[in-house]
Amino acid sequence: MPQMSPMSWSMNLIFFNLIFILLITQTFFLTMIFSLNFPSINSSFQYKTKISFWKW
DSSP, X not given: OOOOOHHHHHXXXXXXXXXXXXXXXXXXXXXXXXXXXXXXXXXXXXXXXXXXXXXX
């Protein structure tokens, strides 16, 4: 496996960061829609997302 140049490494980092941000926004919007459609599940769902967020 050839050693990656610093340029490609930084590009990969940016790429992965973008994917990560997209995933976070996607889950955020999903929870928003979910809480709007099912208000009863909202509280438990928020609790779970808070726990997972603190793990980071």
